[in-house]
Amino acid sequence: EDPILEIRDTSVTFSMDRGESRVLDDVSLDIQRNEIFGVVGESGSGKSMLASALLDAVVDPGMLRGEITYHPTANEDVDILDMSKEELREFRWEEISMVFQGAMSSFNPVRPIRTHFVETLEAHDYDIEAGMQRACDILRDLYLDPERILDSYAHELSGGMKQRALIALSLILEPEVLVMDEPTAALDLLMQRSIISLIEEIKEEYDLSIVFITHDLPLVADIADRIGVLYAFEFAEIGETEEILEDAAHPYTRLLLKSTPNLDSPIEAMRPVEGSAPDPVSVPQGCSFHPRCPLATETCRTDDPGPYEVDGTHHVHCHHWQQARDEIPMTDEFDE
Ligand code: SF4
Ligand code: MG
Numbered sequence: 563e564d565p566i567l568e569i570r571d572t573s574v575t576f577s578m579d580r581g582e583s584r585v586l587d588d589v590s591l592d593i594q595r596n597e598i599f600g601v602v603g604e605s606g607s608g609k610s611m612l613a614s615a616l617l618d619a620v621v622d623p624g625m626l627r628g629e630i631t632y633h634p635t636a637n638e639d640v641d642i643l644d645m646s647k648e649e650l651r652e653f654r655w656e657e658i659s660m661v662f663q664g665a666m667s668s669f670n671p672v673r674p675i676r677t678h679f680v681e682t683l684e685a686h687d688y689d690i691e692a693g694m695q696r697a698c699d700i701l702r703d704l705y706l707d708p709e710r711i712l713d714s715y716a717h718e719l720s721g722g723m724k725q726r727a728l729i730a731l732s733l734i735l736e737p738e739v740l741v742m743d744e745p746t747a748a749l750d751l752l753m754q755r756s757i758i759s760l761i762e763e764i765k766e767e768y769d770l771s772i773v774f775i776t777h778d779l780p781l782v783a784d785i786a787d788r789i790g791v792l793y794a795f796e797f798a799e800i801g802e803t804e805e806i807l808e809d810a811a812h813p814y815t816r817l818l819l820k821s822t823p824n825l826d827s828p829i830e831a832m833r834p835v836e837g838s839a840p841d842p843v844s845v846p847q848g849c850s851f852h853p854r855c856p857l858a859t860e861t862c863r864t865d866d867p868g869p870y871e872v873d874g875t876h877h878v879h880c881h882h883w884q885q886a887r888d889e890i891p892m893t894d895e896f897d898e
Contacts, residue, residue, distance in 0.1 A: 566594065569628070570629040582843070585624070586615055586795050587796040598765060599772070599788050600803070604793075608796070613662075616630065655737060656737060659740055660732065660743070671715060679731060686735055700764070705726075706730070740773070744777070758784055788803060789802075791806070793814050798812040799811060799814075799878045800876070811872045813855050813856065814855070848861070848864045856889075867880050867881045
């Protein structure tokens with residue numbers, strides 16, 4: 563156990579005319595140093611809100627509460643939610659950096675890619691020459707020709723090239739943590755897989771800890787050391803990837819896996835789990851999954867479950883997880 567991030571009882575709420583909307587609900591989680599932690603959930607489950615919370619970047623009027631502690635490798639611990647605006651400005655990019663979906667819109671179309679690197683270095687008072695040297699090294703590690711990429715405009719690059727250029731940019735100030743929110747969503751399957759293996763390579767090369775957020779279960783299964791399954795703004799289950807894939811303990815995870823024909827097929831081949839995700843202003847009482855759960859009992863409708871320890875590294879928020887393992891198959895035997 564060597565956490566680089568400790569997230570404790572962290573919530574995000576919005577006040578709306580219809581009531582209070584809870585879009586992150588008391589999440590507690592450790593991200594271990596040098597792991598790839600995969601966060602998987604349907605759209606509207608709170609994935610992007612978790613990413614924003616990690617960078618204290620929740621937009622107004624969202625209220626972010628809780629405690630997030632960053633343990634850098636060589637320096638003193640930092641309480642992320644306690645930083646001043648100026649401290650945060652430095653912290654983002656230099657300590658925790660973010661890559662998200664839509665590399666397309668991340669680059670200014672009328673400025674060459676180089677400008678984005680130079681301006682990021684300038685804004686953080688980094689040495690331009692050394693920084694651009696590093697940029698070239700990272701681009702080469704991502705199998706790109708540095709001079710060609712830096713002199714191009716975004717529209718001259720393919721989606722995969724742009725996404726890799728964006729990853730290089732996110733690493734230029736030597737962060738220790740990389741938060742990636744649907745980083746490959748706009749790319750075709752082949753390009754997705756090749757970017758996934760590049761992410762694994764740069765993780766080793768640059769000593770990164772990565773939070774990889776996606777709705778794509780096969781993709782996250784491919785890359786993550788551990789997986790957290792988000793449902794209705796909180797984790798249903800967290801465990802090592804192999805353990806989750808082979809022996810998930812939460813009914814929702816088991817149904818998700820059952821709806822995935824096989825982990826090598828694209829996300830489009832998945833059939834959705836029956837029922838729909840709850841509205842953030844009216845998340846069901848007790849276990850938020852109970853309206854969709856085949857095992858729901860009276861207890862489930864009233865008592866917020868767990869977390870229960872399945873084993874040392876595997877935790878689940880379900881009152882009846884043992885029964886779920888016995889009664890909810892993870893494969894659909896009637897197919898094929
Ligand atoms: Fe289903 Fe109850 Fe478990 Fe929730 S606590 S997932 S409703 S069995
Ligand atoms: Mg999202």
